[in-house]
């Protein structure tokens with residue numbers, strides 16, 4: 001039996017990573033939209049990969065467990081790529097926290113129970129987590145270590161303390177960074193590594209929704225004025241993911257890598273400073 005990759009999020013970023021690292025493996029392509037999972041699986045199967053579409057909801061522990069059980073039918077799970085998520089223009093505060101924050105935390109915990117020795121995981125996070133002002137050391141620790149079923153009850157995540165969907169998204173992505181740190185310790189006990197990539201603007205349907213949403217001008221200004229002067233591509237994200245999951249990345253775990261064309265640097269110390 002071949003080794004298995006669990007891919008959550010049948011979008012452009014998930015597919016670019018799976019195509020880069022997925023040859024010779026069975027790829028379970030999980031998405032809330034079975035149509036998206038089927039579309040991406042078909043493209044990959046037509047290109048010689050072994051992809052199996054699977055309907056799943058990142059915000060449900062049961063659904064995550066079902067996907068893991070499906071993966072285990074096909075072989076040893078030794079890679080996780082989490083590229084599922086919702087953006088500030090696509091969803092409510094509640095949905096963003098349930099999917100991007102809670103769902104990611106549960107996924108890392110559940111896959112961490114079964115990941116094979118030498119296995120690796122990559123979580124797609126966002127520059128938004130870097131943009132938000134620092135939280136207190138205590139808040140960071142609560143995001144890192146609170147049992148996942150209690151996460152959404154934290155004071156900072158209560159609806160009266162979350163200003164809008166962008167703030168919810170920032171909190172979710174900050175939490176992703178902290179969860180990757182804390183879970184990398186657990187994954188390490190199994191000889192596995194876990195990292196995240198915090199993206200700037202990458203052209204995908206999700207980003208195009210943002211360009212056409214209420215913050216469209218803000219985003220267009222951001223990529224025009226960032227040092228790179230353009231948005232990024234999913235294949236550039238896959239370059240970094242490939243490093244993180246390969247032997248060349250063997251000393252890298254518990255880290256979040258910012259890939260944003262310099263937008264965050266410019267936001268703090270350059271032309272994008274508010």
Ligand SMILES: NC(=O)c1ccc[n+]([C@@H]2O[C@H](COP(=O)([O-])OP(=O)(O)OC[C@H]3O[C@@H](n4cnc5c(N)ncnc54)[C@H](O)[C@@H]3O)[C@@H](O)[C@H]2O)c1
Pocket residue numbers: 008009010011012013014030031032033036056057058059083084085086087099124125126127198199200201202203204205206207
């Ligand atoms: N594109 C960007 O500019 C950008 C920037 C920063 C971060 N990101 C992050 O990258 C990740 C992937 O985004 P993308 O740009 O590839 O978007 P995309 O819309 O192409 O793909 C996201 C996929 O996630 C799926 N999804 C949504 N909710 C789900 C749920 N509850 N359970 C399972 N699947 C679900 C969607 O159906 C979709 O197929 C997200 O976490 C996003 O926050 C993207």
